[in-house]
Every structure is written in structure tokens, then in C-alpha cells.
Amino acid sequence: MRxxxxxxxxxxxxxxxxxxxxxxxxxxxxxxxxxPSGCGKSTTLLAISGIHRINxxxxxxxxxxxxxxxxxxxxVGVVFQNYALYPHMTAFENIAFPLEVRHxxxxxxxxxxxxxxxxxxxxxxxxxxxxxxxxxxxQRVALARALVxxxxxLLFDEPLANLDAKLRLEMRSEIRRIQMETGITAxxxxxxxxxxxSMCDRIAIMNEGQIIQIDTPTDMYRNxxxxxxxxxxxxxx
Ligand code: ADP
Ligand code: MG
Numbered sequence: 001m002r003x004x005x006x007x008x009x010x011x012x013x014x015x016x017x018x019x020x021x022x023x024x025x026x027x028x029x030x031x032x033x034x035x036p037s038g039c040g041k042s043t044t045l046l047a048i049s050g051i052h053r054i055n056x057x058x059x060x061x062x063x064x065x066x067x068x069x070x071x072x073x074x075x076v077g078v079v080f081q082n083y084a085l086y087p088h089m090t091a092f093e094n095i096a097f098p099l100e101v102r103h104x105x106x107x108x109x110x111x112x113x114x115x116x117x118x119x120x121x122x123x124x125x126x127x128x129x130x131x132x133x134x135x136x137x138x139q140r141v142a143l144a145r146a147l148v149x150x151x152x153x154l155l156f157d158e159p160l161a162n163l164d165a166k167l168r169l170e171m172r173s174e175i176r177r178i179q180m181e182t183g184i185t186a187x188x189x190x191x192x193x194x195x196x197x198s199m200c201d202r203i204a205i206m207n208e209g210q211i212i213q214i215d216t217p218t219d220m221y222r223n224x225x226x227x228x229x230x231x232x233x234x235x236x237x
Contacts, residue, residue: 001061001075001152001185002027003048009056010043017043018209020057030179030186032196035206036232041189044206045155048187050074061152076153077146081161083138085130085145091117091137092126095144102149112148120144120178136167143178154179154186160195172199193233197221205229 003025010018018040025031033041046052048059050071059067066074085094092113099109117123122140130138139159146154159175160168176199179186190196196203197217204214205228213220213229224230 003153003185003187004060005044005048005057006060007057008044008047008054008059010040010047010052011055016055016209018047021209021211023204023211023214025185025187026201027185028183029202030176030188030200032200032203033187033189033206034193034196034203034232035191037191039206040209041191041206042157045078045157045187045189048153049076049078049155051078074153075149075151076155077149077151078155079139079142079146079157079159081158083130083142083162085138085141087130090127090129091122091133091141091144094130094141095126095148098145098149113144116144116148119147119181120174134167135163136171139163139171140174143175147178147182147184152185154182154184156186156188156190158190159188160190160192168195175199205232207232 005021005023007020007022008018009016009020021044033044035041043052047054050069054067058065095113095117096109099112114123117126120140120143122137122144125133125137133141160171163171172195188196188200200217202214202216203220205212207228213225221233224233
């Protein structure tokens with residue numbers, strides 16, 4: 001599903017944090033929103049997911065204006081850095097939750113949860129609670145829960161920030177594998193350039209509520225168009 005932001009504007013208490021942003025994410029693409037802390041990455045993601053309403057402009061999924069469509073009806077999966085799993089529920093119940101809300105049948109729930117658990121390689125741990133899982137496994141459960149309703153769009157907000165270095169490396173390639181296997185359109189919010197570069201088809205560099213440059217990782221490093229981009233990227237890893 002193609003995502004398009006047209007003059008997207010967001011204000012908090014009379015302060016404009018995003019001013020007429022334009023952005024297009026191609027169907028099946030994984031795009032990184034990369035920039036320093038406070039530049040507006042999460043705000044942009046929350047607007048696309050429908051969790052935040054926008055103060056100006058439009059958000060399109062395909063040709064459809066979803067600006068006024070509530071979050072639950074946007075067909076979007078979101079993964080946050082703190083996983084936000086329910087601690088008293090098993091992995092199975094956590095993944096099943098979005099289907100329960102939709103009153104799916106027992107059989108359907110069972111089938112869908114097992115299918116998605118296999119995709120994210122968590123099928124052996126479905127009867128464990130989050131406290132009995134490692135950080136990486138918890139993140140896999142969160143990913144499965146975001147995917148179980150087969151969303152058209154998958155949004156990640158710093159999904160690897162809470163993982164140790166080894167798990168971070170492993171989950172980088174896992175998230176990319178799952179995105180490519182499902183062909184889902186995805187946006188990855190991160191302040192980590194290596195993450196953006198290794199996981200995404202294109203990178204949009206943000207600063208102070210604006211997109212400064214959008215390019216493939218290679219072109220971005222070869223040809224930074226502003227001092228800011230050159231400075232932010234530093235030396236390529
Ligand atoms: P990032 O995710 O890039 O670190 P955010 O999108 O969280 O940045 O924040 C962008 C700006 O908007 C920051 O100046 C932040 O303080 C402000 N902001 C974010 N959320 C709120 C809120 N709920 N109320 C007021 N200001 C906010
Ligand atoms: Mg943020």
C-alpha cells in the first residue's frame with residue numbers, strides 16, 4: 001500500500017512541530033525516518049497510524065484519504081520500543097488479542113496466530129508469558145501481534161532500542177526478512193544511521209519537523225545534499 005503525506009501539519013498547544021511535510025512511501029517499500037531526538041519522527045508515525053489526529057494536510061493510503069479514519073480502521077500494525085505486551089497473558093493470548101477484539105472464531109484465531117508465530121519464529125514459546133521470554137522473543141511477539149490482522153502498513157518506532165547489541169543485530173535482519181517475505185509497506189523510525197542503512201530501501205532524513213533529504217542509503221552517503229545530512233551521517237560505517 002502506497003502511503004502519501006500531503007502538507008502534513010501537527011501542532012501541540014500552539015507550537016507547530018511538523019509544518020507541511022510531504023512524503024511518499026512506495027508500495028512494498030521499507031523506508032527509514034532517520035533524525036535526531038525531538039525532530040518529529042514519532043509524531044509523524046503516530047499521525048500515520050491514526051493515534052494522533054493531524055492539524056493540516058492529508059494522509060493517503062493508496063488513493064484513499066484516511067486523515068479522518070480512526071486508528072482501528074486504518075489497517076495498520078505498530079511496533080514500539082517497549083513492546084507494550086500484556087504481562088498477565090501468554091504469547092498466544094497477546095498475539096490473539098487483536099483478533100478477539102474483532103470477534104473472530106476460535107478456529108480462525110488458532111490458525112492465524114500459529115501461522116504468524118511461525119513466520120516470526122515464536123511458535124515454540126506460545127504458552128509463555130512475556131516475563132518468561134528474552135527481549136528479542138518479546139519483540140517477536142509484539143511483531144506477531146502487529147501482523148496478525150494482516151495490516152497493509154507496518155510502522156516501527158525505535159523497535160530495537162531496548163535490545164542488547166547482539167539481539168539488535170539479529171532483530172535487524174529478522175525484521176527486514178519478515179517485511180520482505182510479507183511484502184508489507186513499512187516505515188522504521190530510528191535515530192541510528194546503521195539501522196536505517198542496513199534495513200531500509202530508502203532513508204528520509206528529518207530535522208526540526210522537516211524532511212531534509214530522501215534517497216537510497218548508497219546515494220545518501222555518496223551525495224549528501226546539505227551540511228546537516230553530511231554532519232548527521234558522519235563517516236559511513
Ligand atoms: P522524535 O520521535 O523525533 O524524537 P517527537 O515526534 O517525539 O520526536 O517530538 C517532536 C517534537 O514534538 C518535540 O519537540 C516534542 O517535545 C514535541 N511533542 C511530542 N509529543 C508531544 C505532546 N504530546 N505534547 C507536546 N509536545 C509534544
Ligand atoms: Mg521518538
